Amino acid sequence: MAEEKRVRHILSLSGGKDSAALAIYLRDRVPEMEYIFSDTQKELPETYEYLDRISSYLGQSVVRLNADVGFDHWYEMYGGMIPSNHRRWCTRALKLKPFEQYCGDQEVVNYVGLRADEDRTGYISHKPNIKAVYPFREDGLVLRDIEEILRTSGVGMPPYTNWGRTRSGCYFCFYQQKIEWVRLKETHPDLYEKAKAYEKPFEKTGNFFTWSQGESLAELERPMRIEQIKREHVIRIERLAARKENATLAEVFAEADRTQELDEDEDQGCLVCQL
Numbered sequence: 079m080a081e082e083k084r085v086r087h088i089l090s091l092s093g094g095k096d097s098a099a100l101a102i103y104l105r106d107r108v109p110e111m112e113y114i115f116s117d118t119q120k121e122l123p124e125t126y127e128y129l130d131r132i133s134s135y136l137g138q139s140v141v142r143l144n145a146d147v148g149f150d151h152w153y154e155m156y157g158g159m160i161p162s163n164h165r166r167w168c169t170r171a172l173k174l175k176p177f178e179q180y181c182g183d184q185e186v187v188n189y190v191g192l193r194a195d196e197d198r199t200g201y202i203s204h205k206p207n208i209k210a211v212y213p214f215r216e217d218g219l220v221l222r223d224i225e226e227i228l229r230t231s232g233v234g235m236p237p238y239t240n241w242g243r244t245r246s247g248c249y250f251c252f253y254q255q256k257i258e259w260v261r262l263k264e265t266h267p268d269l270y271e272k273a274k275a276y277e278k279p280f281e282k283t284g285n286f287f288t289w290s291q292g293e294s295l296a297e298l299e300r301p302m303r304i305e306q307i308k309r310e311h312v313i314r315i316e317r318l319a320a321r322k323e324n325a326t327l328a329e330v331f332a333e334a335d336r337t338q339e340l341d342e343d344e345d346q347g348c349l350v351c352q353l
């Protein structure tokens with residue numbers, strides 16, 4: 079009799095709240111689940127802390143995947159080109175490729191934490207052996223349900239949300255809002271400096287790229303500019319809160335985050351890195 083083909087079940091944690099909640103939601107339903115994390119080695123320290131917390135809850139280790147070569151190699155290869163929404167080489171090289179290599183050619187069910195209240199599209203692997211499924215969408219779970227799952231499990235929200243960062247991913251991610259850059263500077267000045275160090279004319283080409291649209295981090299950190307960014311952020315949150323009277327704070331921030339991205343990039347962030 080032919081041996082039955084083994085199907086692997088893989089959930090990729092990003093360090094964000096949705097994939098964490100999905101892991102909790104599925105822990106007892108899919109006991110054979112493999113949990114992975116594609117580590118760019120440019121993550122926030124809080125992300126590693128959160129992964130340890132999730133791993134303890136699951137009673138299972140989270141496999142860390144590393145790309146063959148890291149961010150700095152590709153940065154050099156691309157001629158000092160800082161990635162952006164329109165030049166997003168980092169996701170492919172540092173997140174997707176290690177994931178696909180880990181899956182190999184076996185049949186894989188890939189669990190994705192997209193919620194029922196999101197209109198984004200998730201990563202669909204082009205590899206025919208990887209099938210993406212969306213349990214939150216199928217079961218109609220929205221942001222409030224995800225908050226509840228995290229609260230009742232004791233895992234809680236990602237610790238970087240304590241200082242107002244809304245997204246997982248690299249500390250220098252170009253999807254950050256201006257206010258998040260300000261908070262990064264205030265919370266992790268060393269990481270801000272490291273991000274700033276990438277903003278230099280590339281010696282071989284003279285190209286100069288910035289992480290944040292329209293200004294360098296040296297410009298963004300000027301005291302007057304920081305005050306302006308903070309003021310604008312408060313106005314934005316107040317407006318949104320007034321429009322959404324019964325919304326939780328997390329919903330207001332999620333909306334602020336989403337609308338800011340739409341304003342600035344006409345795109346919706348990096349699903350692979352930030353779900």
Ligand code: SF4
Binds near residue numbers: 348
């Ligand atoms: S978190 Fe941002 S910078 Fe890092 S790999 Fe993802 S898109 Fe690129």
